Amino acid sequence: MSKIIPFKAVRPTPDKVALVTCRNYDDYSSAELAAWLSFNPYSFLHVINPAYMYSQKITLDKRFKGVAHKYQDFKEEGIFMEEDKAVFFLYEIQNKVQSFTGFIAGTSIEDYKNNVIKKHEDTLQYRVEYFKDYLHQTGFNTEPVLITYPDNETLNSWITEKKKSQPIYNYSTTNKEKHQVWKIETAAEIQWLQQQFEKIPELYIADGHHRSASAELLYDEDKHLGNENLNYFMSFLIAESNVKIYEYNRIIRDLNGFSKDDFLEKLAENFIIKDKEQELWKPQSKFEFGMYLDGHFYALFYKQENKQPSILENLDAQILYDKVLQPLLGIEDLRNDERIEYIPGKQSISTIKELVDEGEFEVGFMLFPSDISEIKALADNNLIMPPKSTYIEPKFRSGLMVYEL
Structure with a gap:
């Protein structure tokens, strides 16, 4: 039984979403990074690395605090808005060869610990520690774990109908992708979606093993603080046949x-x-x-x-x-x-x-x-793929959704 929860997302205002969201920081060359930071004051890159020009000269502690402060600046300046209640989202990414559609939700640390959410990659402890410290200092995460679920006709039919409604976001990016997001906010929709996932016995991490391991480590260290948000981590849940x-x-x-x-x-x-x-x-x-x-x-x-x-x-x-x-x-x-x-x-x-x-x-x-059946078979048998075995799409846009801790 898989547990998912809605959450009070922080996200860009609709008029600025195309300017705010960005690719993964590591995908940018130095020249691209400098250009975006110079000419786009709304780019989430300003939050991810606010001391870009001096990042090698400051401690990690100061850098993480700088990220937290810049994020608060974006909120105070009205670049970001916060949902007034916990919701799910349906998210579609279209590129020139394929489209990807999935749910943005909180997934359970307990499920992760109990192997309801299964893994197929090993992690490097220093990277897990690094991102745990990042989460602790900044108080937010905008990089969901990509998780697959078995193909489900009931969910597919529901998704098709939901896409007929008005999206909250409908925009394109400079790499020629189209992005659409629908809010799932009524009590009936939320309850129904949770019930559908409760029928799914196992979920599989496709991408984001370090992020999920960091969320677990943060939970283990800070659970005594009583912060309910630490019990979950943000995920992008997609049917297994829909990943590339x-x-x-x-x-x-x-x-x-x-x-x-x-x-x-x-x-x-x-x-x-x-x-x-x-x-x-x-x-x-x-x-x-x-x-x-x-x-x-x-x-x-x-x-x-x-x-x-x-x-x-x-x-x-x-x-x-x-x-x-x-x-x-x-x-x-x-x-x-x-x-x-x-x-x-x-x-x-x-x-x-x-x-x-x-x-x-x-x-x-x-x-x-590799195909998804190999990945699942390895995960089911608690086996680990060699490093750099798979490059999996879709890739989520940084700054599109923020899960606050």
């Missing part, structure tokens, strides 16, 4: 002392190798891998006799680590080894070709994306 899962491709700086011919010979022990020459080839199905090396693309087909019954050992990202990255290229730590970098699968594989051709990297590997 991309792979993360890998580029490596060197061959760990192997010559090209020796490296190909070692690969042939576990893969059938086909030289695709200049063809921009990428994997077409599971157990297939692409490789770009010395100006040639290669198709690598994992040999049938190597396949294992284990869910984790049959994961393509794990196979690449177990058979290539760790034993041949000597990469033990996928998170911290400076010899490996990651390219989201939504980027063209020509990006990998360009990076290798420029000489900073020697080899690139392309993977076939």
Whole structure:
């Protein structure tokens, strides 16, 4: 049984929402960041990093307090408004290839602790601690955890009808996305939606494992204060068939002392190798891998006799680590080894070709994306994916909804 709650959101006024919301802070180059901060006084980037030009010269404590003060400034200046009662929201994101629709709600720390909300990624403790401190000092969160629920025709039909009503937001962004938000505010609607989720036995985190772990840690440390808002964290709940899962491709700086011919010979022990020459080839199905090396693309087909019954050992990202990255290229730590970098699968594989051709990297590997059934199977068995296994959309706009603690 899954528990969701409405909450008293703080959000931009409708006339400013397109100016306020922004992409994730890390998605901006230094030049883009400077431009937005210079020319858009309403951008939520001013709240996220109010001391942008001097961020390396101040302590984290001062930076977090600066975020809290700037957020209060936005509220006092009427850029943000607060709901007068707890509500849910229905949110739709449309890009040129797909649309995503889900519910913005509070989800239960208790469900998270009891594995009703399931995880498939490991977390880094220092990142969990960092974001916990951020939440504690700033007193708000605007980055919901992306959570999937099983496809549900009853909910789908309700969503279709709800979209016929007037949205509270209807705007476009400079990356050519259209955003619409509907408020779910009547007592009957709220109760009905909660009842539907109570029928769902398990939810799955798609993206936001560090955010949910930080919310749990903050709850554990501050629950004695009696703040009911700490019992929940903001989530964006979406049907599992509606998420888009991309792979993360890998580029490596060197061959760990192997010559090209020796490296190909070692690969042939576990893969059938086909030289695709200049063809921009990428994997077409599971157990297939692409490789770009010395100006040639290669198709690598994992040999049938190597396949294992284990869910984790049959994961393509794990196979690449177990058979290539760790034993041949000597990469033990996928998170911290400076010899490996990651390219989201939504980027063209020509990006990998360009990076290798420029000489900073020697080899690139392309993977076939995991599907939701693999993610769920891993979570159900308390197994953890290798780092950077999936790049999942949709991505939520910062500053669209604020959950105050």
